[in-house]
Amino acid sequence: DTGVSQDPRHKITKRGQNVTFRCDPISEHNRLYWYRQTLGQGPEFLTYFQNEAQLEKSRLLSDRFSAERPKGSFSTLEIQRTEQGDSAMYLCASSAYGAGGTGELFFGEGSRLTVL
Amino acid sequence: QKEVEQDPGPLSVPEGAIVSLNCTYSNSAFQYFMWYRQYSRKGPELLMYTYSSGNKEDGRFTAQVDKSSKYISLFIRDSQPSDSATYLCAVSRQLTFGSGTQLTVLP
Numbered sequence: 512d513t514g515v516s517q518d519p520r521h522k523i524t525k526r527g528q529n530v531t532f533r534c535d536p537i538s539e540h541n542r543l544y545w546y547r548q549t550l551g552q553g554p555e556f557l558t559y560f561q562n563e564a565q566l567e568k569s570r571l572l573s574d575r576f577s578a579e580r581p582k583g584s585f586s587t588l589e590i591q592r593t594e595q596g597d598s599a600m601y602l603c604a605s606s607a608y609g610a611g612g613t614g615e616l617f618f619g620e621g622s623r624l625t626v627l
Numbered sequence: 628q629k630e631v632e633q634d635p636g637p638l639s640v641p642e643g644a645i646v647s648l649n650c651t652y653s654n655s656a657f658q659y660f661m662w663y664r665q666y667s668r669k670g671p672e673l674l675m676y677t678y679s680s681g682n683k684e685d686g687r688f689t690a691q692v693d694k695s696s697k698y699i700s701l702f703i704r705d706s707q708p709s710d711s712a713t714y715l716c717a718v719s720r721q722l723t724f725g726s727g728t729q730l731t732v733l734p
Contacts, residue, residue, distance in 0.1 A: 515670070546722075553633070553715045553724030554671065567721070602670055616722060618670030 513537060515619035517603050523625045524593055531589045532622040536605030543586050544616060545578055546602040547571065554602050560586060561608065593626045600624075628653055633716055633725025642734050646703040650716035650725045653697065657718040660692050662701045665713045665727070674714075675701065706732045 516535045524530050536543050542561050546554035557576070558568045562583040572578075575593075580586040590597055600623050604616040633650045640646055648662075658679055663671035675690035677683050677699075683690045689702040699716055711732050716725040 544722075551726065553631075553717075553726050554722070556721055556723065559721070604670070615673055615676065618672065620668070620670050 515603055515605050515617055517601075517619040517622045519622055520620065521623045521625070523627065525627050526593060526595060528593055529589060529591045530593055530624060531587050532601050532603075532624075534586045534588070534603030534605075534619060536585070536603070537607075537617055538584075540605035540607050540617075541583070542606045542608045543580055544604040544606070545586070545588050546604065548600040548602055548621070549598075557588075590624070593624075595626045598624055598626045630654060630723045631716060631718055631725040634728055635726070636713075636728040637731065638728055639731045639733060640706055642706060642708060642732055644706050644732070646701075646706050646710070646730060646732075648701040648703075648714050648716070648728050648730070650699045651697055652699065652718050652723075654718075655694070655697065659719055660690070660699050661717040661722070662688075662690055662699075663715040663717060663724075665715060667712075671715055706730075708732045708734045 518533045544559040545557040548554040557572050558578050560580040575591045578588045600621040602621045604618045606616045631652045660677045662675045664674050665671040677690050677692050680692050680694045687704045691700040713727040713729045715727045
């Protein structure tokens with residue numbers, strides 16, 4: 512399968528713990544996006560990278576959240592000191608932006624976080 | 628005011644019906660308009676993509692953008708049970724999504 516893969520698919524944690532999600536984009540996609548989706552709502556943009564550079568962060572991304580894409584390939588999203596309000600599906604997407612790329616975003620199946 | 632408002636669901640129709648899904652948006656600068664389909668416990672997948680105003684057809688699906696009224700629509704003809712999913716409209720390249728409409732097509 513050469514689609515966007517996310518790991519873990521489901522994480523249950525206790526309030527106050529740190530969690531990290533990993534996203535492996537479609538190879539050669541230069542852009543990588545993180546979104547958060549809660550039940551009954553559409554995905555909300557969190558941040559995106561072009562190669563290893565983080566180009567935009569939403570105000571939703573509090574200082575407890577940090578995302579990295581160190582070598583321009585996979586990305587991690589870490590949430591420190593989790594709160595119950597962090598419970599959501601965290602979606603990763605990638606796209607080929609620029610020459611020859613359509614810019615279409617391809618989503619992974621998401622990592623579901625449950626904070627007890 | 629949310630940037631994108633989507634007709635709330637859920638919507639239930641019989642097989643073969645024509646389905647109309649609608650969204651409004653607030654920022655007239657938006658140029659990119661998309662419809663995504665999301666099955667339960669899966670990530671969204673792109674259905675239709677429109678740049679600026681007009682209609683776009685792909686098989687049983689038609690996307691319509693009216694920039695003068697900031698209104699976007701998705702029509703599904705001859706709906707099938709396999710079309711049962713949540714449909715999300717989205718605008719701009721960074722994707723601002725509507726809240727989604729859950730569609731059930733009954734056999």
